[in-house]
Amino acid sequence: MRYGLIIVIFFALANQASTSPRLPDFMTSDELQEAQKAYRNLLKSDGCDAALPSIEKFADRAALTLEVITPSLLPFVHAEGNSPQTQAINRDRELNLAIAAAEKLIHKVNKARNGALVDKAECLHQLDRNAESIATLITALDNISALEKTSWQRARRLLGQIIGWNIE
Numbered sequence: 001m002r003y004g005l006i007i008v009i010f011f012a013l014a015n016q017a018s019t020s021p022r023l024p025d026f027m028t029s030d031e032l033q034e035a036q037k038a039y040r041n042l043l044k045s046d047g048c049d050a051a052l053p054s055i056e057k058f059a060d061r062a063a064l065t066l067e068v069i070t071p072s073l074l075p076f077v078h079a080e081g082n083s084p085q086t087q088a089i090n091r092d093r094e095l096n097l098a099i100a101a102a103e104k105l106i107h108k109v110n111k112a113r114n115g116a117l118v119d120k121a122e123c124l125h126q127l128d129r130n131a132e133s134i135a136t137l138i139t140a141l142d143n144i145s146a147l148e149k150t151s152w153q154r155a156r157r158l159l160g161q162i163i164g165w166n167i168e
Contacts, residue, residue, distance in 0.1 A: 026068060027061045035061060036112055048123035055120045062113035066106060073102055107145070114144045118154045130162050
């Protein structure tokens with residue numbers, strides 16, 4: 001009986017650990033901005049071979065930041081139409097400002113991550129790692145919003161160049 005309880009607790013903790021965000025790798029907004037500047041400077045000065053690990057690290061950390069921030073909006077995303085919950089949200093100015101600030105932060109981090117993914121894909125292509133470049137471009141294009149025209153155009157052009165199709 002005691003061993004069964006220990007096994008149940010072990011699997012419950014293991015499951016919780018696998019579904020919880022990996023907070024040890026979390027970076028603050030300022031740290032993300034510094035990491036982005038650092039990889040861009042490295043890319044300009046030393047090229048793709050040297051910068052690729054920094055680009056990947058930045059993109060991963062930005063994705064983790066999105067994983068941590070996005071759940072803060074879920075109750076408001078799931079509020080529907082004229083429900084009492086939606087009406088209460090609409091009447092609460094402070095709550096609306098907080099939601100808008102969170103949405104703005106999410107968009108900013110997402111845009112930076114998507115730009116890094118396109119940079120990564122360009123580097124992979126320059127290093128003749130086209131299969132990885134295509135996979136990275138698909139991830140970027142899946143996440144790029146309509147407001148990210150520059151990243152979208154860069155990703156589409158590169159994808160077309162790699163696969164030999166004019167998709168402009």
